[in-house]
Amino acid sequence: xxxxLYITGIxxxxxxxxxxxxxxxxxxxxxYIANQGLLNPAYxxxxxxxxxxxxxxxxxxxxxxxxxxxxxxxxxxxxxxNLGVGLVLVNDHIGFSNxxxxxxxASYKLQIDRNDRFLSFxxxxxxxxxxxxxxKAEVNDPGDPVFDSKESKMIFxxxxxxYFYSDTYFAGFSVPKIFSNQFDEDPNVNDFKNTLDLKNMxxxxxxxxxxxxxxxxxxxxxxxxxxxGAPLQLDITGNVMxxxxxxxGLSYRTISDVVFLGEYIINDQFTVRYSFDYPxxxxxxxxxxxxxxxxxxxxxxxxxRPGMRSIRYF
Numbered sequence: 083x084x085x086x087l088y089i090t091g092i093x094x095x096x097x098x099x100x101x102x103x104x105x106x107x108x109x110x111x112x113x114y115i116a117n118q119g120l121l122n123p124a125y126x127x128x129x130x131x132x133x134x135x136x137x138x139x140x141x142x143x144x145x146x147x148x149x150x151x152x153x154x155x156x157x158x159x160x161x162x163x164n165l166g167v168g169l170v171l172v173n174d175h176i177g178f179s180n181x182x183x184x185x186x187x188a189s190y191k192l193q194i195d196r197n198d199r200f201l202s203f204x205x206x207x208x209x210x211x212x213x214x215x216x217x218k219a220e221v222n223d224p225g226d227p228v229f230d231s232k233e234s235k236m237i238f239x240x241x242x243x244x245y246f247y248s249d250t251y252f253a254g255f256s257v258p259k260i261f262s263n264q265f266d267e268d269p270n271v272n273d274f275k276n277t278l279d280l281k282n283m284x285x286x287x288x289x290x291x292x293x294x295x296x297x298x299x300x301x302x303x304x305x306x307x308x309x310x311g312a313p314l315q316l317d318i319t320g321n322v323m324x325x326x327x328x329x330x331g332l333s334y335r336t337i338s339d340v341v342f343l344g345e346y347i348i349n350d351q352f353t354v355r356y357s358f359d360y361p362x363x364x365x366x367x368x369x370x371x372x373x374x375x376x377x378x379x380x381x382x383x384x385x386x387r388p389g390m391r392s393i394r395y396f
Contacts, residue, residue: 112357119155122256123187124204124245126157127166143371147177253289281310299323
């Protein structure tokens with residue numbers, strides 16, 4: 083039990099603070115193509131419907147203090163304009179810390195040719211509530227200033243992105259948060275900074291293609307995540323659609339995870355998704371029950387087009 087608590091504590095400190103207490107931690111989800119509104123503000127409003135997404139993710143189930151996330155994204159085009167709007171709410175809990183993000187997004191799309199290819203640019207702005215409650219920790223040194231207090235901060239942040247898409251392929255780039263959240267390295271100094279630091283910006287580059295092979299639809303995608311000082315993370319994913327309703331897929335993440343993905347289209351309005359992460363690193367000996375993610379997507383059309391659903395698969 084002590085070994086488990088020790089390892090959990092080390093993992094939490096690495097994820098939350100990093101080696102120098104400067105790294106900006108950001109959540110991740112497996113169905114990143116379905117979750118583009120969370121990833122890239124330029125995606126918000128690019129579909130021809132009002133679209134929403136609810137997500138819950140429990141990471142490293144069975145491990146004390148493991149990460150847990152919930153998210154809501156609702157977005158829509160503004161009819162008879164090239165504008166789109168969106169709302170992003172994300173709750174990110176790990177160990178003794180909790181971050182709640184609330185962002186409003188806006189996008190503007192341009193049709194670049196007659197083949198229905200579009201380029202969208204997006205911005206988002208909002209606030210993050212950061213809470214660190216060190217009093218919940220069980221420590222050997224009760225006088226450690228890192229673990230004898232509770233801190234709460236409210237900060238402002240902005241992000242941007244670009245998104246190119248057609249009926250069958252797409253690509254996006256984004257920096258969801260420009261400012262970095264930085265606690266002072268000296269634990270005796272109660273100081274918190276929200277700084278513009280190019281090295282700590284998390285950037286995302288992704289893309290995919292949808293093609294038909296006889297009666298089967300195949301969707302290969304890829305996501306690259308980069309932040310200075312950390313290994314480049316690459317997600318390579320393949321999804322196959324059966325019977326026009328069921329998607330099954332497999333993903334490999336270069337931080338040593340294999341992800342199994344499933345998606346079922348209930349009807350024109352609702353789609354449910356599930357994924358399971360299986361670590362293939364040394365973490366597997368402590369991660370007894372894996373990582374589970376479940377989401378519900380809801381799509382509604384404007385009154386002038388009742389029941390219509392976007393024909394795009396992204």
